[in-house]
Amino acid sequence: MNNKYEGTVMWSHLDANMHMRHSAYADFAAQARIVVLERLGMDMRAFKHLHIGPILFREELIYLREVGLNEQLTVTVELTKSRPDASRWSIRHEIFRADGVKAAVVNVDGAWMDLHKRKLTTLPAELLEQFSSLNKSEDFQEEGA
Template structure:
């Protein structure tokens, strides 16, 4: 198994009511592996922080394959699947394996760099961008993602991603109804219609509320959802 950047035990605190690894723990393991990958490639927080840059995610997709239970040992891989030539936008595929070698989950993430002072999307200096592209392990299906600035749909994509970054840095936390609207518009704009069935865990009240909010947007075109998401974030920024 190649490109393993995290290995550790499943703790009791990470187990849900159904006695298997809770949803957020998968994301935590993947995040730790990405940090390990950056450290391995020479992009530790000590290197990145002076540049006033930080990694930020736009999308995180979890695909569950097999159950993970308490006291399992997990290993998490990370490989780059897409990247812009300047290193400003990137995608990773991560796989979580149990101690018996069985692949338990696949996690796909899309992200970029954020300027921590301007609170806008940023990019690495040219020398570090080249190092980022050369040192990060790449998948066998890796492709360069060339931005198409003349395409209006790509302009909307840029605004959508900037709005996602801005939503994470609002000076005031929106009320619950607004948070549900943000979630629903984001999911509709990035994924499409919600699945009919919501979370299976009867105690996941927040998850069920988010799923219901998303379902109410069924049939809304992704472009319209993105435009409404951008407008809502701009409104929240102006009110802060």
């Protein structure tokens, strides 16, 4: 499964120091998650139909190297933790510049929300199977329910 997203740093991603602003790293990671989930068949139409959406509890950004205007970035998406029913999960994103240098790591912890009840929920069986096929990190941990 292709667990990568590629994008270009735009002018709007820059800060006053002319390098990528902190929140743009989070935006690249979020876009990578959405693109990779869509490749698994978990697109926004499916979520809308089921009244389910992904939510985050925690987002951690670790900055390693500067990123500038018009740089090509590759963002990886790997599942690092999940409950067997995928009701809670963690994903690690690594952001690489075109020269292969790792620029940042973004770790997120999330769950699924029933958008009508505004409460946490689990995925239906067909989406659970798709989510479970997400690439797992070498240090992947399955957590108890």
